[in-house]
Amino acid sequence: MNTHVAPGLELRVTPRVLSIAGTDPTGGAGIQADLKSIAANGGYGMAVVTALVAQNTCGVRAVHTPPVEFLRQQLDAVSEDVTIDAVKIGMLADVAVIREVRSWLEANRPPLVVLDPVMVATSGDRLLEPSAEQALRNLVPLVDLVTPNLPELAVLLGEPPAENWSEAVEQARRLSAATGVTVLVKGGHLTGESCPDALVNSHGLLADTVVEFALPRVETSNTHGTGCSLSSAMATVQARTGDWADSLAQVKAWLHDALVHADDLEVGAGNGPIHHFHRLFAGKAPVGQEFSRSLWQDIEPTRTAIFDLPFIEALGDGTLDEAEFSYYLAQDALYLNTYSRVLARASALAPTESAQLFWANSARVCLEVESDLHRTWLGADTAPRKLGPVTKGYLDHLLAASVQGSYAVLVAAILPCYWLYADVGDRLHARFLARGDGSVHPYAAWLETYADEGFAAATRQAIAFTDEAAGNASAQERAAMRTAFAQSSRCELDFFDAPRLHAGASS
Numbered sequence: 001m002n003t004h005v006a007p008g009l010e011l012r013v014t015p016r017v018l019s020i021a022g023t024d025p026t027g028g029a030g031i032q033a034d035l036k037s038i039a040a041n042g043g044y045g046m047a048v049v050t051a052l053v054a055q056n057t058c059g060v061r062a063v064h065t066p067p068v069e070f071l072r073q074q075l076d077a078v079s080e081d082v083t084i085d086a087v088k089i090g091m092l093a094d095v096a097v098i099r100e101v102r103s104w105l106e107a108n109r110p111p112l113v114v115l116d117p118v119m120v121a122t123s124g125d126r127l128l129e130p131s132a133e134q135a136l137r138n139l140v141p142l143v144d145l146v147t148p149n150l151p152e153l154a155v156l157l158g159e160p161p162a163e164n165w166s167e168a169v170e171q172a173r174r175l176s177a178a179t180g181v182t183v184l185v186k187g188g189h190l191t192g193e194s195c196p197d198a199l200v201n202s203h204g205l206l207a208d209t210v211v212e213f214a215l216p217r218v219e220t221s222n223t224h225g226t227g228c229s230l231s232s233a234m235a236t237v238q239a240r241t242g243d244w245a246d247s248l249a250q251v252k253a254w255l256h257d258a259l260v261h262a263d264d265l266e267v268g269a270g271n272g273p274i275h276h277f278h279r280l281f282a283g284k285a286p287v288g289q290e291f292s293r294s295l296w297q298d299i300e301p302t303r304t305a306i307f308d309l310p311f312i313e314a315l316g317d318g319t320l321d322e323a324e325f326s327y328y329l330a331q332d333a334l335y336l337n338t339y340s341r342v343l344a345r346a347s348a349l350a351p352t353e354s355a356q357l358f359w360a361n362s363a364r365v366c367l368e369v370e371s372d373l374h375r376t377w378l379g380a381d382t383a384p385r386k387l388g389p390v391t392k393g394y395l396d397h398l399l400a401a402s403v404q405g406s407y408a409v410l411v412a413a414i415l416p417c418y419w420l421y422a423d424v425g426d427r428l429h430a431r432f433l434a435r436g437d438g439s440v441h442p443y444a445a446w447l448e449t450y451a452d453e454g455f456a457a458a459t460r461q462a463i464a465f466t467d468e469a470a471g472n473a474s475a476q477e478r479a480a481m482r483t484a485f486a487q488s489s490r491c492e493l494d495f496f497d498a499p500r501l502h503a504g505a506s507s
C-alpha cells in the first residue's frame with residue numbers, strides 16, 4: 001500500500017523492536033534509553049546487551065564486555081522465540097562483538113535494521129575501540145539506515161569532520177553512495193538556532209533525494225542519549241509507517257519535546273537524559289494502541305448487540321433470507337460509494353504523506369469493492385435502489401465529520417466500518433469453517449471478503465493512523481474522537497439490523 005515499504009516489511013501497529021547495545025545505569029543512554037524510546041513511540045522493546053558500561057551523566061568509568069559466546073546466546077534466545085520487526089544496533093565495543101552481531105544478522109536478518117554507529121559518548125569517552133572502526137564501516141552496507149553524528153560520519157568516511165551543515169550533507173551523500181544505505185545525518189553537534197537532520201539516499205526510489213527536517217535548537221545541556229533515542233525511535237516508527245521521511249518527521253517532533261522537558265527530570269550533575277515520556281506525563285495519549293484499545297472497550301455493548309442480531313446469526317449459518325441479504329447488499333453499495341468520498345476527504349486532511357496515501361488508496365479499494373458487489377451479487381438486479389433511512393443516517397454522520405475539518409475526529413468516525421467488519425467477517429468465517437461439514441454456504445464469498453488477511457492488514461493500519469492522530473490531538477479533540485467512534489459503531493449495529501426492519505418496505 002505504501003510505495004516506500006521495503007519488500008518483506010509487514011507494517012505493525014505495535015512493532016517488536018530489538019535493541020542490541022551497551023548499558024547506562026543512569027538510564028539516559030544505551031539500552032535503557034532505547035527501551036524507553038521504543039515504548040514512548042508505540043513499540044514493544046527488547047534488549048540484548050553488548051557491553052556493560054559503568055557510566056553516569058558525567059562520564060564513563062569502565063566498560064566490561066562479556067564473552068561473545070554469551071552475546072550470541074542472548075541474540076539466539078530472542079530470535080528463536082520472537083518475531084523481530086526491527087533492530088536497532090548501538091554500542092558494539094570491539095571487533096569481536098561486531099563480528100558476532102554481523103554473523104547473527106546474516107543468519108537472522110529482520111526486515112528492518114537501523115545502525116547507530118556509536119563511537120564516542122557525549123562526555124567524550126570512547127565506546128568503540130579504534131581498532132574496530134574498519135569492522136564497523138564494513139557493517140554499514142548490511143543495514144537499512146545508518147544514523148551518524150558529525151564525528152562518526154567523518155570516521156566512517158575516513159575524512160575530517162564536516163564544519164557546517166552543507167558539508168555534512170555532502171558527506172552523507174558520499175557515505176550513502178559508497179554503501180547503498182540511507183543515511184540519517186544529524187546536526188546536533190553544530191551550533192546555531194536551528195538543529196537540522198537529513199535523510200540522504202543514493203539508491204532505489206528515492207535516489208539522490210535529501211529530505212531535511214530542522215527544528216529549533218533546544219537550550220539545554222541535557223542531551224545525553226539523544227542519538228540512542230533517535231535511532232531506536234526511527235526503527236520503531238518506520239516499522240509502523242514504512243516511510244522514512246514520515247518516521248523522521250514524527251520522531252523529530254517527539255525528540256524535540258523530549259529535549260524541551262529534559263530539564264524537568266533533574267537527573268545527575270552532568271549531561272542529563274531527555275524526557276522520553278513527556279507526552280504521557282502531560283496527560284496526552286501515548287502514540288500506539290492504548291487509545292484505540294480504549295475505544296474498542298467503550299463499544300463492547302454495541303459489539304455484543306451486533307453478534308446477537310438475527311441478521312448476523314442467519315448470515316453466519318447461511319439461513320439468511322435472500323430478500324434481506326439483497327436489501328443489505330444494495331444499501332451497502334450505496335453506502336460504499338459515499339464512504340469512498342469520506343475516505344478521500346481523510347486523505348485530503350491527512351497530516352503525513354503515508355496517511356494521505358493510505359486513505360487515498362482505501363478510497364480506491366472501497367470503490368472497487370462497490371463495483372464488485374454490483375458485478376457479483378447485484379448484477380442482474382438493475383432496479384434503482386433508494387437510500388434506506390439507516391444508511392442515510394450513517395452517511396449523514398460521516399459527512400458531518402468530514403466537513404467539520406478535524407482529521408482526528410474524521411478517522412475515528414471512519415474506523416468502525418473497518419474494525420467491526422473485520423471482526424464480524426473473521427468470527428463468522430471461523431464459525432463457518434468450524435462447522436466443517438463441507439456444506440455450501442450461500443454467503444461464503446461475502447464472508448471471505450471481510451475475513452481476508454488483506455482487509456485485516458488495512459484495518460490494522462487504519463487503527464494505527466487513528467492512534468497516531470490521537471497522539472497529536474488535544475484532550476477535547478480526543479473526546480470528540482471517542483464520540484464519533486461510538487456513534488459510527490451504533491450506526492453499524494443499526495445497519496445490520498436494517499434489513500429486518502426495512503427490506504419488506506423497499507425494493
Ligand SMILES: Nc1ncnc2c1ncn2[C@@H]1O[C@H](COP(=O)(O)OP(=O)(O)O)[C@@H](O)[C@H]1O
Pocket residue numbers: 148149150186187188189195196197215216217218219220223225226227228230255256259
Ligand atoms: N540542543 C538540541 N536541540 C534540538 N535537537 C537536538 C539538540 N541536540 C541534539 N538534537 C537532535 O538530537 C538528535 C541526535 O543528534 P546528535 O547530537 O547530532 O547525535 P548524537 O547524540 O549521536 O551525538 C538529532 O535528531 C539532533 O537533531
Ligand SMILES: Cc1ncc(COP(=O)(O)O)c(N)n1
Pocket residue numbers: 021022023024029030031053090091118120121122123127223224225226227228229
Ligand atoms: C551504552 C551507551 N551507548 C551509547 C552512548 C552514547 O550516548 P549519546 O547519545 O549521549 O552520544 C552512551 N553514552 N552509552
